[in-house]
Amino acid sequence: MMDSDEIPSSQGTVEAPPPGSSSENATAILTPSNDEARWAFKEVVDWLQEQTIDPIEIACKEHTRKCMWISSKLQPDPGARRVARKLLESFSSSSSSISSAQGSSSPHRQDDETPYEIWTGHYFLSIDESPRMPRKGWTVGSLRDISNLNDIVLTIHTKHKMYQVRQRQATFQIHHTGLVCLRSGSERATTRINGSQVSARDVCVLKENAVELTFGALCYRLEYARGSRAEGYTARLQHYLSDTLDSQVSQSTLALTPTPSEQGSITIGQWTLTTGTIGVGGSGRVSVGMNRAGKLVALKRIHVGKDREYAQQRRTRLESLAALCARYDEERILRLVEVITDEVRATNNHADWWFVLDPAAESTLVSLHVEKRLGEGNERTLNTRTVLIEILEATQFLHKHGWIHGDIKPPNVGIRNWSSQTRSIVLLDLDDAQKSPPPGQTLPARPGTDGTIGWLAPERELDGYNETDVQYGLGIVDAEENLSQPFIIQRLQPPGSISSPDSSVASARKYDPPTNFPPPLSRLQFEALHNAPFTSDRALKRRNVDDYSDAPEDLNANAEEVDEGKEEAITASCYTESQCSSPPKPILTPPYRLHMLRAKF
Template sequence: MAVSDISSSQETVEDPTLPGSPAEGATIILTPENAEARLAFSEVAEWLQEQSGDSDAQAARQHTQKCMWISSRQQNDREVDRLVAAASENLSSSSPISSPRDPEPSSRSDKPEDKSPEQLIWKGHYFISLDQPPRNPSRGWIVGSMRNGPHFNDIVLCLRSGSEKMYKVRRNQAILQIDEISFIYVQPMTDRSNTLVNGDKITRKRVFNQSSARLAFGSLCYRIQYARGSYADDYPSRVKRYLDEHLQISKTLLELSLTPTPSESSPIVIGQWTVSAGTVGKGASGMVSIASNDHGQRVALKRVQVGRDRERIQKIQAKLETLAALCQRKNENRLLRLIEVITDDVRSTNRIADVWFVQDPAAQEVLSTALTRGMFKQGQERISIVTTVLADILGATNFLHRHRWIHGDLKPVNIGIRTWNPECISLVLLDLDDAEESPSPGRYHSARPGTGGTIGWLAPEREMTGYNELADIWSIGVMAIEMISGRHPWRQVKNPWRPGPEASELQKDFHDMYREAVDTLDKLHDEGMTLLLFCDSGADFVASFERGGSWHGAASVC
């Protein structure tokens, strides 16, 4: 087989991302796919090799080559040969719309091959690397045809020549930029620029949340894909540094880990959402993953298997929809909010069907991990952090209570962290599956032993007498002591409030541990490290718990 008969993808065997290559640390590479794009690339490569005494032209070449990898030798391309021959007859090998949708050879015919001399072209790739910022980092890598200085484009797709009308690329075509969740996105610079992703014309930002996609500018079609460097161990650190230094966006490595570089294996797609991180948590009724859409929105995706509990799942859905509507009306963002529900059982007859609850925001971590990772510091600084955290938790809980709702399962693992830095701590209440409406004022829900809450944070009245929204305050009080002391004050394997032969002994153990916790609070108070949230002494706090009720000292704040 002659070299000229081998397809272009087979001919180009050099790897632009190998160690030592200019594109070694590239985040993405952009590979010309159709004949028009390959010809345009070769014309730019030829232009780079021209000698010129013009300082502006030389500066333009130096800037352009920063984002180009060019093969070490020219190669023949039969499709380009046919395109050039057709162009000489004022024809085009493909329309600007069909070309991006179908970059495969479209101009083959049964006519005898043209015997004109074969045309050698330069092949290669465009790439962007975080180690080589664009001319204007805050704006991104500008893509388009060649522009005169001083406003050079970062990625020059074609020259301003006689072929420009065939390529249909504007000087200001589009922008490539890194998103705050670490993905690359493309955005047209004008409504008149013909920019397509996977065959669809776009008019706004489109995020690449899968490993590769088809991208077209005018009649030039490319394959955009995440490069080897974006899968390196140090890549998240490079992203964090780039966002901080060039875009003034502060992100933690943990937060960036929720949206790693898209896997090269087949993605898991649920509706418009692509799963970016596997199971990150488990709620009361299902497993939670992180997902994103092609607009850059990141969400928590809870998967619930219907089983025999279809009616229960439907009630949870109705409840979450009610709470989401309430949050929407009141502009409340401290509660996990349901966005949509997706199911693979449209007829509601399949017992092994799955239901996905899509919820926002996707918390980067939860309060329980903050406790174990030393994020609360020590001394007075710790008390200050605890005060800030409690104020946010109480504010969110207060919103629920004012609108006649009880969370019912407040604990560190159900407190999501959206932001945690010296300037700002922002939290969100998670897992509202077991939330319930509050009883009428002055009334109580009947105790329902074993039907809700979590041992260790469960208010006694939930199991023993009757309860209202103040049961949530008990849970917050337990978390307050846990945050101050660094450990749960009275965690027990069995529920001390459940009636039974062991209840008396379990309650005795509880009170012993409880008094020890209160002594710790009083000691901190004597040392001047007390929460503004607490009463003037621990006495009222102690008395509240000894009555077997909720923390009424905090109820006034809530």
């Protein structure tokens, strides 16, 4: 098997395609790489140059030329003499007749000192030149008759033993990831990628910049062309996928699988990294990987030191959740596929682990907000409702089976699909998910140890908590998406008042501890989300949220007023059981009151 770097480049040939040529904007180029393949290419060119008056054959040749670039003059080829001699011996010993088209390209005996010159060039795949049957793809094989033509004609000798190319050898297609994929024409056809046989049942995505393809005895190098890296190619590709192949793929999804780099790629197990780091958190770095079948996953790389207990706990936790989701076919929870390590025997004090997670989300709720893909007005309201229903159904599944996510926030809400037909999410970052406590009990507060400031429920750091703490994060997610701007929460309680073993918790978090909030919210009712009306963007600008039920709508309220209200300090005094028997009603900024109201429905 040849490494892709060892395969000679097809874009550094004796004569390169000039600017404006048919292959200039090609997605991929297929170049003959062994003597037999170069001679077969020469024979096809000879056939194309034969004169004919048959309109069907003329049309056939014109279609064949659409996927070929041919040099303007003959080029010397050192291996041509060996192939010519081999073919001459085969023709001499054969008793079968040769058609006129084949006879014109039959080799003839020449003086050993005479150099052979042949037509050179390559085949190419271009989304600007659709195949005869776009839904099927570019068919590849030999020429048997002009009534049953391939898009890419490898040889005009249909049954010649030296070539071993079938009439329907293989098919190229543009995969929904935007990369080229290959399928063998039949189980009897010899079709290989880098030496590995390709099945007629499986689609193989070509995820490296260059690969060696074998069709029978003919070898080729397939390489992604410069046109696939040109400005504007992604937009053209998206149109081709949607208009020609009816595959609704967003540019965010295509961004996960760009054209493979010319500098090579990194492979982890069966997964080839398609992008650099797309996310960095306290628990590791995240990249996107793809296997030969075109499956996209997220790979989270974590460094494991001497203490492996925490990493092993995370692994066990994710394996348990993956088994649970698989059992109930739940797709809204991120699943662990496998764990890959560079230190199998665990004799090292340091090692890297890769958590392979499915799916690789095309974007997050944050991206939808920044890119304004949630829409405006009623469209935004409906999309926000859809997202919240999806989140609630996912969290309800976790709670039903005794799990707490613990870190609900827009960056941890991944987008699985976001098209006009389908909109769905997946909950990300379950590394610190916890088992729910028994009914009526709570888990102990752990100030400063987990969660994300701004979305962390106050009871997580102040009191015992259970699965109901998700209401807080959901309320802020709802408020952020409906207010169309990040949610600001001010915390004024001095750091020393929190019952934390570490007085530096507040300064480490760059905020004062969240002791200034009302008691935990009552449980969210799942059915309420289906029945309760959402307020419109205009109504959300009301200044007086205390009189929300009967106050007139201030249609002239502007964004500056909302921002001004959000900056108001939360002046309610903090309380403890020793200070008073019942907590005072908190005085909150209007956006925060809105959050409370909407979370309670």
